[in-house]
Amino acid sequence: MCMAINTAKFGFIKRDTPREINLDPLQTGGILTPEARQALQEWGDGYSVCDYCGGALDQIKTPPIFDFINKALPEFLGCDQARVTNGAREAKFAVMHAVCKEGDWVVMDGNAHYSSLVAAQRARLNIKLVEKTPAPEYKILPEKYAEAIDAVKRESGRAPALALLTYPDGSYGNIADAKAISKIVHDNGIPFLVNGAYAIGRMPFNAKELGADFVSGSGHKSMASSGPIGVLGVSNQYAPKVLAKSPTNKNKEIEFLGCTARGATIMTMLASFPAVYERTRPERWQKEVEDARWFSGQLESLGLKQLGDKPHDHDLMFFESMPFYDISQKADRYFLYREMKARSIHGIKPGLTKNFKLSTFGVGREKLGIVVDAFKEILQKYST
Amino acid sequence: MCMAINTAKFGFIKRDTPREINLDPLQTGGILTPEARQALQEWGDGYSVCDYCGGALDQIKTPPIFDFINKALPEFLGCDQARVTNGAREAKFAVMHAVCKEGDWVVMDGNAHYSSLVAAQRARLNIKLVEKTPAPEYKILPEKYAEAIDAVKRESGRAPALALLTYPDGSYGNIADAKAISKIVHDNGIPFLVNGAYAIGRMPFNAKELGADFVSGSGHKSMASSGPIGVLGVSNQYAPKVLAKSPTNKNKEIEFLGCTARGATIMTMLASFPAVYERTRPERWQKEVEDARWFSGQLESLGLKQLGDKPHDHDLMFFESMPFYDISQKADRYFLYREMKARSIHGIKPGLTKNFKLSTFGVGREKLGIVVDAFKEILQKYST
Structure with missing residues (x-):
């Protein structure tokens, strides 16, 4: 074994992504319950x-x-x-x-x-x-x-x-x-x-x-x-x-x-x-589907287009977002990621503006409203 | 989906095995560092x-x-x-x-x-x-x-x-x-x-x-x-x-x-x-090997027999333990597990008395001494 490995960068590492609102399709269904957090410590x-x-x-x-x-x-x-x-x-x-x-x-x-x-x-x-x-x-x-x-x-x-x-x-x-x-x-x-x-x-x-x-x-x-x-x-x-x-x-x-x-x-x-x-009970899932459809409608009213099944039957949705792509041509391709990060909204991959996936699972209508408002604000900010 | 699953027994579950001293070969090298415990919560x-x-x-x-x-x-x-x-x-x-x-x-x-x-x-x-x-x-x-x-x-x-x-x-x-x-x-x-x-x-x-x-x-x-x-x-x-x-x-x-x-x-x-x-540095590992050999010697002085390489070069050791097997014939096969558990020593599988594996990795000489004393006490207790 070589005795010269620099281990200083390892050890405990903080997770610095802000995520008060998380729309990452990979992550919305995997957020731990308090019981699971406890289980991690115990086991x-x-x-x-x-x-x-x-x-x-x-x-x-x-x-x-x-x-x-x-x-x-x-x-x-x-x-x-x-x-x-x-x-x-x-x-x-x-x-x-x-x-x-x-x-x-x-x-x-x-x-x-x-x-x-x-x-x-x-x-x-x-x-x-x-x-x-x-x-x-x-x-x-x-x-x-x-x-x-x-x-x-x-x-x-x-x-x-x-x-x-x-x-x-x-x-x-x-x-x-x-x-x-x-x-x-x-x-x-x-x-x-x-x-x-x-x-x-x-x-x-x-x-x-x-x-x-x-x-x-x-x-x-x-x-x-x-x-x-x-x-x-x-x-x-x-x-x-x-x-x-x-x-x-x-x-x-x-x-x-x-x-x-x-x-x-x-x-x-x-x-x-x-x-x-x-x-996963039908009545709980029905609410999730309603939230997804509402969110899709709101984004479409801003000029985005939801692809796939319509009306949609799942929280994972793909959007074509030409208004943001147009802005990126004047600004840069990371502007949307930066703007969302500044609002502690996580889920759109860095650099994406033309189209992206989002998941509304478990986010709830109130926070989804905050996301819709964020999109509106960003559009306004860059249209002036 | 059937709506009748009883989920009451799931949720957070406590780990009840006492383990102030842990000699389980599967576990001694897998005990988390404080940094890893923190990482679990963070990630x-x-x-x-x-x-x-x-x-x-x-x-x-x-x-x-x-x-x-x-x-x-x-x-x-x-x-x-x-x-x-x-x-x-x-x-x-x-x-x-x-x-x-x-x-x-x-x-x-x-x-x-x-x-x-x-x-x-x-x-x-x-x-x-x-x-x-x-x-x-x-x-x-x-x-x-x-x-x-x-x-x-x-x-x-x-x-x-x-x-x-x-x-x-x-x-x-x-x-x-x-x-x-x-x-x-x-x-x-x-x-x-x-x-x-x-x-x-x-x-x-x-x-x-x-x-x-x-x-x-x-x-x-x-x-x-x-x-x-x-x-x-x-x-x-x-x-x-x-x-x-x-x-x-x-x-x-x-x-x-x-x-x-x-x-x-x-x-x-x-x-x-x-x-x-x-x-894993050689000098640290040398101490582990010395601890293992000392522990093996102590157990052999109680009438147990260590199989495998001798002198031993690793913390994982297999013991033939006829003195405990003899006791189990008069008591029952779970007596050793019970006695160790009462002393908060974990690692010998329930029911084993004739032979068992132990690992001394990271346990340290002081706690290994407590284990040796425990074995002595148990032998004395059942010999009277």
């Missing part, structure tokens, strides 16, 4: 949850991880069996790796998150993207799944080994007709994976109602958990493959390398679960 | 480190994750390039999956951690275990690697695709002659992976000095980090394979699914790094 040490482990994380009775993974979580996801993973992408890779063979084809929506593509590439699968409708809607229509499946059959001589839908997608917050897609996929004898990283923990969600054989969710994205942690739901039909155990180490599941969220992450998920469960 | 929210991310975790300049992963960590590990992973096992799987093909053979020491076997099984490799010497030493001798490699060649008609050594192993804390093993492995044209989950962050460690092409380490086991988080070191020779990027998403590395420790975990590793770096 932060390495391997803290392993005191009473008999060899399998999901079997730990104290703390009640067994009850969470084997009872509450399958009910919450609407599936037969569940596991925690190191994230939604790790859940997707586990499914792809377990049910497909190298060289197989996977069909996925054209709005799929990059991690779905990379997971398929890691599993050495071929990818066929399902076409989306043109701008400004970018919808994923069920019949396009049929076309993609047919194309794979034609080109490769065999059916795809898996179909994946992003529900909703992370670019436009579009919610496709999963049930209709499931029917087409299943009619072709193909298993169906729904990536609900922006759904599970935010909105009502039920794997069986959607017709999903597998679902993936994200703790740090949508379940108020400290990451990396995700959830995987699987039907009894496919559980033997996905949850297969090691031939040499009888209680270790191969796809999870024996253990996944082995630390404080799982305890933050348990800590936030009562609040997360409450916030 | 606990989901995706907190992503504010200034341009698309790759290891490229984030603020906080200084780039400097950590690309400068400090390779120097600390003694290798050309480094990455953070979701744990040592995830690092091992990434290496196996990247450099081997399904059906290839991997040779690993007979003391390998179960997760090395499960990682190889997930990568669909065949495993040849390198024989260890008989009780009580259970040593891994370099020449046995040569035998195992020859056996694979004989049985399969080709050389193994990878060799792995656990350094030290997690059962006996034995430290094998990695350098000599590396020579044998490399003479056969085979790349060499050293799993240093119990070394990196505890003791002096240098991949190049050991002759390792890849190394895996554990943040939650040995780097005072909140898990799940691990480290991977790789030589320039193998970096193109292990760090290969996605053809569709140019800055996303396939084996890491684009991103790994995307949350508070990496910030706890940065926070603890100055202290972890200090504690």
Whole structure:
């Protein structure tokens, strides 16, 4: 070991981004509850949850991880069996790796998150993207799944080994007709994976109602958990493959390398679960959708344009913002970021002005009003 | 979603195990520093480190994750390039999956951690275990690697695709002659992976000095980090394979699914790094080894027997404890756990009396003395 490493810049580091109002789509659903903050302090040490482990994380009775993974979580996801993973992408890779063979084809929506593509590439699968409708809607229509499946059959001589839908997608917050897609996929004898990283923990969600054989969710994205942690739901039909155990180490599941969220992450998920469960009730979610639609309307009245589903059914929205782009041509491309930062509003990436994504999840009408006023002020300031 | 989930048992849960003295081998190296505890609170929210991310975790300049992963960590590990992973096992799987093909053979020491076997099984490799010497030493001798490699060649008609050594192993804390093993492995044209989950962050460690092409380490086991988080070191020779990027998403590395420790975990590793770096200095580690040897001697004077390397070179030790087993035959098998718990000493698994593992890492001579006295007292109490 070299003895000359300068460690002075490490140690405790402050987080300096102001965030009294946070609209970052990656972050709005991952803000910890007070209970999760407490859990971090209590369970932060390495391997803290392993005191009473008999060899399998999901079997730990104290703390009640067994009850969470084997009872509450399958009910919450609407599936037969569940596991925690190191994230939604790790859940997707586990499914792809377990049910497909190298060289197989996977069909996925054209709005799929990059991690779905990379997971398929890691599993050495071929990818066929399902076409989306043109701008400004970018919808994923069920019949396009049929076309993609047919194309794979034609080109490769065999059916795809898996179909994946992003529900909703992370670019436009579009919610496709999963049930209709499931029917087409299943009619072709193909298993169906729904990536609900922006759904599970935010909105009502039920794997069986959607017709999903597998679902993936994200703790740090949508379940108020400290990451990396995700959830995987699987039907009894496919559980033997996905949850297969090691031939040499009888209680270790191969796809999870024996253990996944082995630390404080799982305890933050348990800590936030009562609040997360409450916030996904239909009446709570309906309020979120109303807030999103109101916010979209306000921004459109300022000359911005919301792309994707309209009226919108999710808190994640994509805006084309030509008025701000026009200003950036006179000012500079960082003006919007600076102006928002000065108002302690976080969420628009530095340098973006022409279009950006925002999430209104959990922000509430009052703070959303402050954001709308901020946009108005900035437009006025630069129009004079 | 079913509306009848009882969430009352979740929320914040206290950790009730007393642990004024902690000897649990899984935990002694993972206890957070005060800086890491602070980092958890500061960076606990989901995706907190992503504010200034341009698309790759290891490229984030603020906080200084780039400097950590690309400068400090390779120097600390003694290798050309480094990455953070979701744990040592995830690092091992990434290496196996990247450099081997399904059906290839991997040779690993007979003391390998179960997760090395499960990682190889997930990568669909065949495993040849390198024989260890008989009780009580259970040593891994370099020449046995040569035998195992020859056996694979004989049985399969080709050389193994990878060799792995656990350094030290997690059962006996034995430290094998990695350098000599590396020579044998490399003479056969085979790349060499050293799993240093119990070394990196505890003791002096240098991949190049050991002759390792890849190394895996554990943040939650040995780097005072909140898990799940691990480290991977790789030589320039193998970096193109292990760090290969996605053809569709140019800055996303396939084996890491684009991103790994995307949350508070990496910030706890940065926070603890100055202290972890200090504690791995040779003079600090020498004190740890002396403490371990003293403790082993004390326990042997009570009639226990330490297995594995003797004199011992690591804090993790395996004891055969017949005097306690004899008592359990008259009392019950949980008496030792109860007696230790009453003294706020944590680390011997409930129900074990005949043999158990302990770690003296970071405990210090004074507290180790209290443990020795506790063992004495318990023996006396039950001998009357």
